[in-house]
Amino acid sequence: MIKRIVILLVLLMLAFIFVNLAASYSEQTSLSALGHYYVEQGPSELGAANLVTAVVVTYRGLDTLGEVTVLFISAAGVGLLLRRTRRKDDHEDLEQGDRAEETAIARKPASEIVETATELLLPMVILFGIYVFLNGHLSPGGGFQGGAIIASGTMFLLLALPESHISRLMIAITESLSGFSYVVIGVLGVILAGGFLDNRIIGLGTYGHLFSAGAIPLIYVFVGLKVGFELSAVLDRFRKEDSGPL
Template sequence: MKKILILMIFSFLAVSLMLFFMQINSSKSSMQSISGDYYLTSNAKDFNIPNVVTSIVTQYRGYDTIGEITILFLSIIGVFMLIKTTGFSEISKLLQEPGTIVHTATVILFPIIMLFGAYIIINGHLSPGGGFQGGAIIGSGMLLLFLAGDKKELNRTATHIVESISVSIILLIGLLGIYYLNAFFANFLYSLGTFGSIISGGIIPIIYILIGVKVTVEFFHLSEYLLRS
């Protein structure tokens, strides 16, 4: 009885939400939002890159991205604090011994996955992709190493250093923008390269590569922690 009541309430809510959104959409018809119009029109003279979404994520709304990596970092700190870790040697007891197929497939697939992730990170300002997508691909590709039974101890100090250095360089680039052009995250390398080449868009590819490194290390820590918890 209670379940049926909940179902009825939610279906009523769903129908009313549906009507609400359809009303918004019919009044919008085929117009851009004001900010979308501005970003699309001024992207060519501001940053000179094809992918408008990348320029919004890294430049027009760069503060959002800084907040986002902070949230990612905080949630992983929360995960670290919740569960007591066991030693790395315990992993081999918990995972079952990998078969020949998994081992051989990992040897062949792992470098290709790394290469694909790096390609997606580097081409983030020219084609769909970027730091978050490529970082997730590399970070979850490293889970394959654990599944294939790689018993090597991870050097955690090195990964922590890489992570902190990448975030520090992102903030340093933002501060250099204040020094050169009086605005945080201002694109002071604007005149570099021609439209559509890898080295273009000024600081955008640099920021996206650093975000990619950061996201890779975060997700790698998360997937390693899953096995160690």
């Protein structure tokens, strides 16, 4: 009872703070100094039409590298936590639980409509994901969004054909290679241009074209591949945990 009152009190106090915050809030009528600089200089300095991309990939590129690292660690954590241990000294309960889970998993297959739709739509979903991360510097979207779309394609596949096999080795290799290339591009920025993750290591190209904005499309391709495969691996881990580490 005391606990409930404390919780209520905490929420009420927080609500009080929020009401005061909202009451004193007024919409900005012009950009902040930093935003103003990015909007004014971004297109001519980096050649990216999508200014959010310019901020994410170049101005705040180090944050994005950290973000990719966090995602990698969480994917690794999921893999570690959901690994099915096959050791004999395991808890008896756990083994029983596993068996109960396996019988629960043996359910009806997906209907033919879902299966056919998946076969038809899966290539398009993946193609759309690739389109989104290739055009990240020109239109809404980018590596993370494209990667999430690719992972939703994997989700689709796992829902329709739960038995389909996803190669963990392929996922691991693609993921590590794209993460590595991302860092290599960052270091090349130090050597060839103004600093770590500077996108001007190759020419900026024609403004507004697919091959423009220097290394931004390259970085986004690697980010997109990495995120897509990482999220697919996470989804695969949640589906079944019995096929070993790779």
